[in-house]
Amino acid sequence: MAALQLSETEDVVLISKTEATVSNSTRAQGGMAAAVTANDDTLTHATDTMQAGYGHGNATYIQMMTRSAPKIARTLKNLGVPFAPTLGHEGAHSKRRILHANGDQTGQAITTTLLQHVKNRVSLYEHETVVELVTEKGQITAVHTTKQRFEHPKAVILATGGAGQLYARTSNVATATGDGIALAYRAGASVADLEFVQFHPTMLEAPGGGLISEAVRGEGAMLVNSDGERILRNDLASRDVVARAIHRSDTPVFLDARHVKNFTKRFPAITHHCLTSGYDPTVDPLPVAPAAHFMCGGVQTNAWGQTNIERLYAIGEVACTSVHGANRLASNSLLEALVFAEKTSAHIASGKEWRKRSSFSSSPPVHHRLPDRAELQQKMSASVGVERHQDDLNEMQAYLKNFESLPADNTTCSEDDHLFTVAKLVTTAAQLRHETRGAHIRTDFPHPDPKWQGKQITFQLKEENDEQTAARRTVTPLLT
Secondary structure (H helix, E strand, C coil): HHHHCCCCCCCCEEEECCCCCCCHHHCCCCCCCCCCCCCHHHHHHHHHHHHHCCCCCHHHHHHHHHHHHHHHHHHHHHHHCCCCCCCEEECCCCCEEEEECCCCCCCHHHHHHHHHHCCCCCCEECCCCEEECCCCCCCEEEEEECCCCCCCCCCECCCCCCCCCHHHCCCCCCCCCCCCHCCCCCCCCCCCCCEEEEEEEEEEEECCCCCCCHHHHHHEEEEECCCCCCCCCCCCCCCCHHHHHHHHCCCCCEEECCCCCCHHHCCHHHHHHHHHCCCCCCCEEEEEEEEEEECCCCCCCCCEEEEECEECCCCCHHHHHHCCCCCCCCCCCCCCCCHHHHHHHHHHHCCCCCCCCCCCCEEEECCCCCHHHHHHHHHHHHCCCCCCHHHHHHHHHHHHHCCCCCCCCCCCHHHHHHHHHHHHHHHHHHCCCCCCCCCCCCCCCCCCCHHCCEEEEECCCCCCCCCCCCCEHHHHHHHH
């Protein structure tokens, strides 16, 4: 969306690690939330968003997002996204307000449509990886990739998605390795709310896996144990509640969708990957388990996508706009990305003066040995997963710290470097927040603590080559 709008006045370069069609946005099944009916309104949507985020969100930005949703929906429809005439229902929404397209392939419908409009209007570089954002005195001066270097860009927008590959089980694409967060952090950008890693409750527990959208539960599917008994009174509770219930179950948990009408027509992609994995959703209860799904935190931005680095913007999952709070409301991810893409592109095109910036110059990548990725994923899943405890977090921190004293080997790659950096930040943030709130569940601090209400954990490198976490972490009031 940002590239499309900016291409009207600017020369735009779009860089993708693989094909531009490969992204978490493309995988989005459920849809995009928007209050577009007479019995719904944008304030109710905002209230649902704030409640799902456990009061940790920025109310001003949330209302800005929900007010923009109907207009975004009209824009997408005019561009050719084939939204269905009926609306879906998902967890923690008080109304049916989920716009969906091609059954359960809304993300693919939106990204394909936008790419068709933009592909002949920008310079697209696929299979090219950004390895460094070069900054001097708080201003971005170059973008260094595996193939070339772009000097003195007018603006750089990060839209790199999340870091699901930190975990052994994830709904994310294989390229979701926290690149944007790590690159921005090393460039001097502030990052925040990284302890809030949302786990989607229902990943198919089978070889090949695959996400099963909560839109399926919105159509009446139920979560049951091995005896067929329901494990929750409300199958459409917020994602943290449902993920925790499944995680704590003493027996395997199944999603029973056998009574959902027209399942194969409404959910063709889900039907396909269930059948591929050996399950027929119209006949079989589907074994499910939580999987890393969405980073609620990321690179701190304002309403126009600005970071604290001049000319560096961030939008989508890589950004922390604080609209998701401690737990993202279902189907707000596509909405957030599109709303703030519009606002970011408008700010760049306007040439408005930059807000106050830092004086930091970028730090080089790490120069020590990195853990085996599969081992890192297993340890993050065990220690910094659905539930956390201080002992496990301390053990994870010690594990990561050990690598910093080992010499680098020749197998180091930028993705593993980025995963290591983000793992340290997520673990440290989880250690610091001594409470349970939303997606951050501490078994040793099992309740929300009023002292943490409205407090945000942020990290920012203060000077070149600063490797001391204690010197760069802060707890600050959440801006509202």
